[in-house]
Amino acid sequence: MNTVLPHQEPIEVFRRKIFAFYGDSRRSFPWRETRDRYAVMVSEIMLQQTQADRVVPKFTAWMGRFPDVAALASAPLRDVLALWSGLGYNSRGQRLQSCARMVTERFGGVVPAAPAELKTLPGIGDYTCRSIPVFADNLDVAAVDTNIRRIIIHEFALPEETSKRSIQIAAEQLLPPGRSRDWHNALMDYGSLCLTSRITGIRPLTKQSKFRGSKRWYRGMIMKELVASDQVFLEELDARYGDCSWNIREIVGDLVLEGLVEEGDGENGKGRVLRIRG
DSSP states (O other), X not given: OOOOSOOHHHHHHHHHHHHHHHHHHOOOOGGGGOOOHHHHHXXXXXXXXXXXXXXXXHHHHHHHHOOSHHHHHTSOHHHHHHHHTTSSOHHHHHHHHHHHHHHHHHSTTOOOOSHHHHTTSTTOOTTHHHHHHHHHHOOSOOOOOHHXXXXXXXXXXXXXXXXXXXXXXXXXXXXXXXXXXXXXXXXXXXXXXXXXXXXXOOOOSSOOOOOTTSHHHHHHHHHHHHHHXXXXXXXXXXXXXXXXXXXXXXXXXXXXXXXXEEXXXXXXXXXXXXXXXX
C-alpha cells in the first residue's frame, strides 16, 4: 500500500489523542442520533459550507416535513426551496430533491450504501459519497473534508500543497478499523473546536467570495421573492436590481437553465414573469 505518514507508532498516538479529545468534548447533533441513510444524506448536504449550529433547526424542520425519500421526491419544489431558505445555494436543495427522485426510480426508494452508487446521484461528490455510509453504516472508508485535510497537514507536518490523493492515502492510513463513524465525528469536532483554520493558518482549497453583491447573493434574493409570491415580473427585477454588477437577465437565465425557475407570460399577457418550476 502507498504510504504518506510515518510508521505505525505515531499513528496510534494520534488516534489516542483524537479519541481522548472526543471523549471530553464531543458535540451533540440530531443527525448523529440516527443511522437512517436518507437522514444522513440530508444532513451531509446541508452541512456543505454551512456551520453545524445553523443547520440544526433546518435539519429538524426538514425531517418533520420530508421524513423519507418518498415525501421529498413527491413534494412541490416551492415547498422544498421554502424550507431550504437560509442555507444558501438553492440549487443544492433542488439537487437533494433530484437525489430523492433518482433513488426512488433507480434504487427502490432506498438510499444506496456503496460510495460508487452514491456518486451517481446529483450533487454527491468524492467526500459525500464516502461520508454518508461512514455516518449511517460505519463503513471503513476515509472521507476527507476541509477539516480533516487541515488536521492531517498540521499534525503530521505535511506541506500545505500536498496533493488531494496523498491526503486521501494518509486518511486511509489513519482510519481505525471498525470505528469509522466515531473517528470521523471525532475529527470533525477536533477540527472545528481545537485545530481551526485561524489557529493553524492552513487555508482551505477553495475560498468563498464576498457574499453581499455577489452573483450568489442576487440569485438568493430572486429565489426569496419567488418563494414568497407566485410570480415576479422581469421588469420589476430589472428595476430593483439595476445596480447589479452582472446582467440580471443572465442570472435569471442561469436559474432557468438549472431548472429552478421558469419564464412565462403574466396574466392576460401583461409582461413576462418568473415562477418557481412546477
